Amino acid sequence: MSRYERACQPGLMTQDRLKQRSLARVLSLALASLSLLGGEAVAIERNEDGTPPGDWYEEAILMRADGALIDTASDTPSRSGVWFEEDRNGHAGPTFHDYDGDGLEDLIIGGSAGRFRLYLNEGEPGAPVFSGYEWIEAAGETAIVRNWCCVAAGPSFADIDGDGHADLTAGSYSPGLIYWFQGQDGGFRARQSLTDWGGLDVITRLNEVDEGPHLAYAAKPAWLDWDDDGRLDLIIGNAQGDLVVRRNHGPAHQPGITPVEGQPVFATFSWGGSHQLDVFEVVEGGAGPMQGEEYLVPAVGDWDGDGHPDLIVGTQSGAVYFLRNLGGEEIAFAAPQRLLPSVRGGEHISAHVVRPGQYSPVRGSRASVALTDYNGNGVLDLVVGDWSRSLTLKNGLTDAELQAFEALQDELVALDRRAGVEGPDEPFRDRFRSTFVYFDNEDLREEMQALEQRLGQFLEPVDSTRLQMLRGYERQHGHVWVYVR
DSSP states (O other), rough: OOGGTTOOOOOOOHHHHHHHHHHHHHHHHTTGGBBBBTTTOOOOOOOSSSSSSOOSSSSSEEEEEETTTTTOOSOOOOOOTTTOOOOTTTTEEEEEEESSSSSSSSEEOOOEEEEEEEBBBSSBBBBBBBBOOOOOOTTTEEBBSSSSSSSSSEEEETTSSSSOEEEEEEEEEEOOEEEEEOEEETTOOOOOOOOOTTSOOOOSSSSSSSGGOOOOHHHHHHHHOTTTSSSSSSEEEOOSSSSEEOOOOOSSSTTBSSSSTTTBBBOOOOOOOOOOOOEEEEEEETTTTTTTTSSSEEEEEEETSSSSEEEEEOHHHHHHHEEBBSSSSOOOOOOEEEEEEEEEETOOOOEEOOTTTTTOOOEEEEEEEEEOOTTTTOOOOEEEEEEEEEEETTTTTOHHHHHHHHHHHHHHHHHHHHOOOOOSTTTTSSSSHHHHHHHHOHHHHHHHHHHHHHTTTBBBOOGGGGGGGGGGGEEEEOEEEEEEE
């Protein structure tokens, strides 16, 4: 077994659940002919000149479960203080793991609310078919991390404590910590925050040393034996565009030293008298060639098939990069190669307007990546979770009303330009950011509010608590795309 494959052993399900699944598999296989590899093929993205972004994949598959498109969006209105009850901000953070030990890779998706959806694979090798989701549990309750905003809680599975059970780790948006659900017979233990040797939370950024550690938002973990010492080390990406390594100085079991028995031993931050700056290392090639990219999400796998673990990195703009492992005694990566381009609009992704019942997904931003041999041909394929936005027109609008709606969009672009909103080429580019501009622009604020109310007359509302602005009409989606090779 290669060093980057260590210890991702399948989790265990109870015998009762396995019996329940036997019937479910028979039923789901009967539906397999209605599905293309657990999803539907869609047209691949094109460059501005009409050429494909690369020839490494054949088609994009938009994933389905129980015949329906996978979408982590929620139409449930947000409620103050109930950050954990719904994935109201969309976003999909996928990974694959044989959760039930049947030899098939199951799909696990983290959402913006910090919970993890488990879609069991009821298909066959090379032809996955996914059932409807259930929530992953830990210690008898729904497993959850304190995420609450803006990105998916991307899960990662690895046996980080070396006890033969796969552990679940996931990051969080704020305060950017890494959470650990320790695997055991029959499931997972309760959530723990990964801490260093001194009991400080594992983080990804240090600004002014004398001021102590600075928390970085949207931490996303992956695991790799960085120094080939037999222990899995922690790779973390974050919203600020950092991609760092926290080395596991184990051994894995050091009762009385690590805060939790079996937790990896990470070096401790120190400031005031002695400054320990080698606590984490920046992944070479990450900060330079990808400079300007934010919300980095790493995934580990042998992408080029040379026997060395590579890095695949998703970004805020929707672009995905390949960092090839050069294969030396010490891990070093070549300059990143772009596998997928940025989506239109990049970080300021536009909400697309759809007619009732005619929603057609487009790939969004904040690419959350994973790797799996989806079609069973022995080559790793790229899996991308995203975030996108849509506005739905009211049913039965006349041609005159549609023309009026188009005219209002032109007014919106013109008003954004007057307010100094960057790049207002599209009417619904990023209403969240522009809202803050108008907070500080009293002269135009009332004009904007009146214009948004006029636009809302033509749209189906989603969140009644936000109808004073267009965000009350936005549906925020999280889909999963597979690019097969």
